[in-house]
Amino acid sequence: MREYARLWRELIALCLRRYPGSTVFLIGWHVVSTVMFAAVGLTLRALVEATQAGTVTAIGVAALGAALVLTLNLGVEHIAYLRTIHLVERISLTEVEPRILRACAELPQVRHLEDPEFLDRVTTLRGQSGAVVDWAWAVLQAVSATIGLLVALAVLGGVNPWLLALLPCAAVQLAMERLGRKKIAEEDLASAEDLRLHRELYDDICVNPAALKELRVYGAAAQAIKLQAEAWERVTRSRARAALIAAGWSSAGWLVFGGGFTLAIFLVTAAGRPGDIILAVSMGVQFRNVVEHALHRSMQVGGYRRLLGPYLWLMEYARTHRDPADAAPPARLRRGIELRNVSFTYPGTTKPVLEDLSVHLPAGAVVAVVGEYGSGKTTLVKLLAKMYAPDSGSILVDDVELSALDTAGWRASMSAAFQDFGRYCTTFEDSVMMGARGDLNSTVRDADAEALVSRLPDGPATELGRRFGGIELSEGQWQKVALARSGARPRPLLFVLDEPTASLDAPSEHAIFTRYARRSRELAALNGAISVIVSHRFSTVADADLILVMAAGKLVESGRHDELLTRNGMYADLYGIHAAAHA
Template sequence: MTPGHRNPVASVRTRAARWVAIARLLPAAGGPLVTLALAVNLALGLLPVAFMVATAVAISRLPRAAAAGGAWGVVLPALLVGLSAFVVAQTLRPFQTAVAESVTRAVDGYCVDRLLTATTIDAPPSSLDRPEALDRLADARSAFDRAMPSPGDAVAGLVGLVARYAQLAAALVVLAVVLRPWAAVLAAVTAIAVRFGQRGSLAAFVEYWKGMAGERRKSAYLRTAAIEASGGKEIRLLGALPWFRDRYRAEAVGYLAQLWKERRRLLLLPFVGLAAVAAVGGGGVFLALATGVPRGTDGALALALTVQCLLVPLRFGVYFPESDVQTQYGMLAHRALTDFEAQTGHEARPERARPVPRLSEGIAFRKVSFGYPGADRRVYEELDLLLPANRSTAVIGLNGAGKTTLVKLLARVHEPGSGRIEADGVPLTDLEPAEWRRRLAVVFQDFNRYDLTLAENVALGAAHRPMNRDAVTAALVRAGAREILDAVGPGTALSAAYQGGRDLSGGQWQRVALARALYAVDAGAEVLVLDEPTAQLDIRAEVAFYDRFLELTRGITSVVISHRFSTVRRADNIVVIEDGAVIENGDHDSLLRAGGRYAELFRLQADRFDRAPDDPQADSTGDGRPDETAPDRQEALR
């Protein structure tokens, strides 16, 4: 059954549930603000009807005033009432807009907080990789980026409907009094039927639009890729703008063609039918007027009021600019938020969390098996590994060996499929995730570079504590970033996109990231992890970086992830991972003496730097070109 032809009872229930969900957001705006908004909209609904009645009374009294030789006193009171209603209504209009904006911002603030909580606290990190969750997240974010109406807009639109329905109720009362009750009932049925049908068609279209979230994400990526600073320079160099323009046009036209076709199907014919319903209902009310008015009713007054008040229910079949798009798409944004919360769920937490132990033994992976969803094979199959406390461990292996997955499991970004990870014998699943993560200081391979000040970039290592500027300075000095601190200053934004901001080189950012980790250690973290953060550095800078790291973290539980064997030779313990399993474990000298996989790969990586000077392949990058960093590499390997 298509969205436009669903069971009527189920449709009513679904739509009622959405309205209730939006109404439940009203408390987020605060009682006083909601009360003020309701009062303003109620007044704006009733004042136009008061104006209609007053002007109709004035018109009906004109013949009497003229017959009395210009006795305008019988007309003037009604005119004054009408004028007062008009003036007050026009005075309140700006307040309606201002109050609606205040409601929108208050509710959106609450919803943004929910979204941030879901993405950074409640949701298991692994759930954020699922396409369906990302589609819901994209729709929720686009609302808060003002690309579409937000939940706050929906609440403000709901409040705005108070004016419309108050005006309808008042107009129906007038019709019942001056004409006949059944005429008012007919007008009411016509208004509700047209309104329900019009919103039903819009809801069916929005439901279809919602299902195209994936197409919107692709189109949005192509639209923004060429205008973002990070990608613009390469696209300019490659001359790829025409390709992006053509690809975006093809994606957008394909998306819009489907959308427009469905829009015509869902909105065109229903509009014709609803227009016929309005014509029949309105004609019935005029028929009641044509057959005569109740005895004792002024005919001129009845005609003036009927014509004016009948327009109110007939207008219920048209678009309400202050409400319709806001509530319909704002409801969709709220559904995207609630669906995202439901799809991602909550990160598993123990009923009675145990205290996070101070490491004295280490972190142990015991028979850990793990595979990514949809992957052909598991990354780990019953992995056993010990990361000794208060010592440095290097985890090395070729690309694809499963090194980064180790960090994700350690940080509980993912959970093992079987087996368990222990900290001093305590399973990580028995610990509160947030408390455990505060014991970790991780420098990821793709660590974040925040467009914040230098001090803030470092202090985010322990964001749960107030910034300690002395500790920030100490961390930067220990990380070898004293010259950055002296040149930039702690209060300078690390982005040239801001006035007075400064860009840093890749190597400088590495030191800032290390300082962030060291700041976390000062705040209580006791496990430091480096996940190949030196990919942009030459071999000399990389060796110096790791040497500094290992020296600074002496006596601290530290883990270094690398695919370059030569850079981690000074670690206390070296673990070689291949095909998701630990194949060797020991220090550099013992592993070389063993002559196993570590020795083989170490010598293989070092071989081209130890060749004779007359070797045509010496100091080569592997494709015949000279390697200008070879002297640096040879020095680092010695």
């Protein structure tokens, strides 16, 4: 409960800071509106009593008061409604949505992507930042409307105590509504996985080019559409069931409230004076709307909690998963990187992907990692990039635990072309430089991407990616963009190329490796940088200072090309197969 109170204060303070005028006006209106409903009945009763007494001045004052109250009730209420919408939209888009995005983007590792609890909560929050801000105002409105209702009940109770029976009737109604909301919240969380599946399949069927091609080739589109429909069917079925149960509770509640209200008004009408009857009837006519408003905002407050729970959970998750490490990475590597008995299993799985891996990567070395498919090469690279932490063992950077190095600082000290590189729909230049301040021309040259740039209609300023109106590139061209990006950072300590030329032709591959090998040597002389190249092509790795041969998560051999050939082990076998295939 305390965390909700803190969040509420935080959101209102945010509104005050960004839009002080609107916020003060709205808070002021919510205070004034607590007496507005009762004021309608009281001014109309005063008008009737002044008319009965025949006092012209009293009639004039009462009529003016009633007109003012009615105008405020209708006019200012509408302005307050519009201001609230504006405020909620602005604050959610400029403050709360970025907080949600930052909470995800600044997580130091990528472990959370395998955590269904994390994914379900982030899915629930998608596009819902407005609801988080609206909740803060709904709380204020619910409180203001509830106080207004109590003031009105005090006035009505003064007229006839039977009218107080409206309060327990409303309480029963609220309790029944709550049961229904709880059911809806439970079903929402339970169906989050199906909802995610439905959206991902939609993307695969309609806009994801990689999946789209395969669905066509394998004739699996109909099956994917069927699975998508089934996922949606499960979502809607469970939501409809919850909505029906909630509606049942709600209707029963309204029945109780409506019955009590009708009886109370009947009793007052039977015994009241003309002024009191006008008061009871005028307030009675609006009473249902006022109760509904108070209930609606109160229910919204409760309903929004299904989003506030995940929101607070995410903020707490981001806070507790913040990088505790603060040691600065070295400016240059002296000893290098050492892996000691490193083991790793992906979250949610049981089979270790890396087992008891120990190896020293000397400063300034070009290290090649080879091995069968699925042997753990990419996983090793992910551990070096601190995307995951080893389950046991340690990784030392110049004798300092990698886990103790500030993650953002370590990432700023490395550069990488990952196997599953991103395709960013922005200009070629932005896609390559991505915040780096290196020289675009030499970066393009090293990635052998000069011919690609010369073919782009607007050169480096060309927008890439057809999805947002740019031009589409081939797989190999996208890979060159990713490669160029990895070369844009001027002085990385760790330079990772994970299958950097898998989509490229042989001449391109040769040109790139010659340049990157030269660059690696230059970097090594500059700051002792280590280059790690994962490749299936043995011609590529023969010149490496150290070759690591992986098999089923284990390091089976390591050494230079000649040493490994002499050893006549797995490397020699694989090299032989490769050489024969390319003879």
